[in-house]
Amino acid sequence: MAAKIERSVSEFNNELKLKGFNVWQIESDSNATKTYSRKDFYKICLTSGRSVIHYADRSFEQEGTVLFFGNPHVPYSWETLSTTYVGYTCLFSEDFVKHSNRSESLQQSPLFKIGGTPLLKITEPQRLFLNGIFRKMMEEQQTDYQYKDDLIRNYINLIIHEALKLQPSEQMDKQKNALSRITSVFLELLERQFPVETPDRPLTLKSANDYAKALAIHVNYLNKAVKETTGKSTTTHISERIAREAKALLQHTDWNVAEIAYALGFEYPTYFNNFFKKLTGSNPSAFREAVI
Known part of the structure; x- marks a missing residue:
């Protein structure tokens, strides 16, 4: 019996590596799901029951029907708490789903990426709809249809798009928060470049x-x-901050214009003159004479 199980496990893995895809009903699964190489395959599970899912540094306790997206680059584990647990699982490689060269990297999807949303609650109508898609994939997997891989890829993409539509407001809020965090870090880093204290140590961060x-x-x-957070471009923020520093240096130091230009990262004083006049309407020397 052990030899038979071992052969079936080996056959499963060989087939999975060869085809880059497999789908099955969880109730009928025995040892196969425990033996595939996680580092090679993405996973989508539609399950009904009670479980705890550990994903990266987070844990989710769920009861009812959920749709789970496993990324081979993110560690995860699954604890089944129910006496009965039903549903479907499909595994696929990124090469399989990107065969048409039209899909972006799965790692960029909010469903698969680190810090994304790997788990979605599913209503009964949604469960019935998704059940149908998984069954179609299982049926297609057994056929000799010439383009069945293309059809299965379409089913996988359909599941992904349906999932993305389930919680659009949450996804937008998360994206907005992520953009705000990036903007805050950028503005903090920008401000840390100043004040410029010596012409011998010019700015090193000068562009987006x-x-x-x-x-x-x-x-x-x-x-x-x-841009989405502040309404201004990255370049505008950088230019305006450099211009403010230029004004301060012109007003409060005895550095000549060439030294100020070099300190602010300009290779030639003429580049600095053109930059300063564009942003302030005056050239550096005229500005200095007006304020001193």
Whole structure:
């Protein structure tokens, strides 16, 4: 009997690696779900029962029907508390679901990414609808249809899109909060560059790209966060803060214009002159004469 189970487990894993996909009904599962390599496969579970799900550094105790999204890059475990536990599971590799080269990375989805929303409560009508999709995938998995992989990919994407629609307000709130946090960190980092205390140590963070690299995020994400939160672009915030510092240096130090330009990260004084005039309407020398 043990040899038979071992063979069935081996067959399951070989098939999973070869096809990049498998779906089954939880009631009929024995040992197969306990043996696949988690680091290779994403997981979607539709389950009814009582359980505790540990995901990264969080735990969720759930009763009723839930839809769970497991990321191979995020550690998770599942404790079943019910005497009866029913539902469906599907596993798939990122290569399988991105075969058409039209899908963005799953890791960017709020359902799969770290700090995202891996667990959704499901109503009875939603459960019945999703049950139907899982059953269609199970049926298609057994056919010889030439394009069944494309069809299964469509079913997976349908589940993902239905999940994204379930809690749109919560998703938008989370996105808004994330953008606000990024903006706050950016503004704090920007302010920490000042005051400039010596012309021998010029600014090193001068552009949106510089700040994005310092914050280890993509510059497009930083720009989106700052613009949506403050109404101003990242570049505008940086330029305005440099201009304020330039005014202070012109007014309160005896550094010449070339020294101020270098201290603020400008390679040539003419670049600084053009920058200052564009933002203030006056050139640096005229500004200094007017305020001193």
